[in-house]
Amino acid sequence: MGERKGTNLYYPPDYDPRVGGLNKFHGTHALRERARKLHMGILIIRFEMPYNIWCEGCGNHIGMGVRYNAEKKKIGMYYSTPLYQFRMKCHLCDNHFEIKTDPANLDYVIVSGARRQENRWDPKENEQVVPETKEVSCRLYDDAMYKLEHGIEDKKIAKSRNSSLETAIALNEATWKDDYASNCVLRSAFRTRKKELEKKQGLDQMLLKKNGLNIDLVNEHEDDIKLAKLLTHKRDTKKTKQSHLKRLVSVVRFRDKLKNTPSATSVSGIKKQIGQIPKLPRVSDQEPSTSKPATSTLSTSLVTYDSSDTDS
Numbered sequence: 001m002g003e004r005k006g007t008n009l010y011y012p013p014d015y016d017p018r019v020g021g022l023n024k025f026h027g028t029h030a031l032r033e034r035a036r037k038l039h040m041g042i043l044i045i046r047f048e049m050p051y052n053i054w055c056e057g058c059g060n061h062i063g064m065g066v067r068y069n070a071e072k073k074k075i076g077m078y079y080s081t082p083l084y085q086f087r088m089k090c091h092l093c094d095n096h097f098e099i100k101t102d103p104a105n106l107d108y109v110i111v112s113g114a115r116r117q118e119n120r121w122d123p124k125e126n127e128q129v130v131p132e133t134k135e136v137s138c139r140l141y142d143d144a145m146y147k148l149e150h151g152i153e154d155k156k157i158a159k160s161r162n163s164s165l166e167t168a169i170a171l172n173e174a175t176w177k178d179d180y181a182s183n184c185v186l187r188s189a190f191r192t193r194k195k196e197l198e199k200k201q202g203l204d205q206m207l208l209k210k211n212g213l214n215i216d217l218v219n220e221h222e223d224d225i226k227l228a229k230l231l232t233h234k235r236d237t238k239k240t241k242q243s244h245l246k247r248l249v250s251v252v253r254f255r256d257k258l259k260n261t262p263s264a265t266s267v268s269g270i271k272k273q274i275g276q277i278p279k280l281p282r283v284s285d286q287e288p289s290t291s292k293p294a295t296s297t298l299s300t301s302l303v304t305y306d307s308s309d310t311d312s
């Protein structure tokens with residue numbers, strides 16, 4: 001904004017025209033703070049990054065078009081064209097990069113502090129029309145024989161390109177001549193696909209509503225279905241085991257109660273109570289897979305099973 005001060009038209013009351021202008025009267029340069037290093041041959045300008053680079057200080061990628069306050073100085077001449085070098089600070093770290101002009105190749109060259117992202121390619125590789133170089137155009141102007149040869153070569157290239165262009169046009173014709181039919185085919189394909197998607201979406205919504213979930217569902221996979229089936233099967237077997245164990249626990253508890261009753265009771269009373277004991281199923285019958293030797297260990301393991309059952 002400093003530059004604007006020089007261009008406004010406010011003349012203070014004590015202005016003396018003999019000094020030779022507003023800037024001279026204020027004792028300032030027309031470019032203000034941008035000219036603060038002018039005595040060193042440096043002018044501060046706004047520089048726009050001409051291509052993508054990587055900063056060598058922080059390793060960050062800096063895109064084409066990012067603008068910096070750069071110190072511009074003249075470093076030499078290429079024939080009659082001055083070479084300029086620009087020095088600027090990375091906006092992400094304390095590193096400085098230096099870029100200079102390269103008029104011979106109509107390009108910019110990184111001197112230090114950064115690395116160029118290589119996005120250049122040969123236009124001849126992807127069959128672009130490349131303008132003639134200076135040497136060729138000069139020779140075309142001077143050498144009639146060369147011009148004739150060049151012309152024949154050009155005609156050959158034009159012929160080959162014509163044929164490829166014709167095939168492209170023919171292909172386009174075949175596909176799009178009856179545009180109504182092509183359109184119909186495309187639309188019907190889209191319509192069926194849309195119906196499928198809508199149906200799937202409806203099912204998904206129903207499932208989410210049923211479970212009270214608010215998540216994105218992914219597509220169903222065959223392996224997932226298999227795994228889910230296996231899991232439910234396993235849970236069922238666990239349940240039947242638990243019901244057997246429950247019965248065992250109740251029997252064991254009942255026996256413990258009997259043992260704790262006072263010894264003063266008559267033998268007949270005890271016999272009566274023994275008669276009330278439900279038949280204890282044999283451990284080996286109930287649990288064929290797990291063979292447990294002592295009843296004490298059985299009772300402890302049973303208790304833990306019982307507590308887990310109340311949770312579920």
Ligand SMILES: [Zn+2]
Nearest residue numbers: 055058090093
């Ligand atoms: Zn950096």
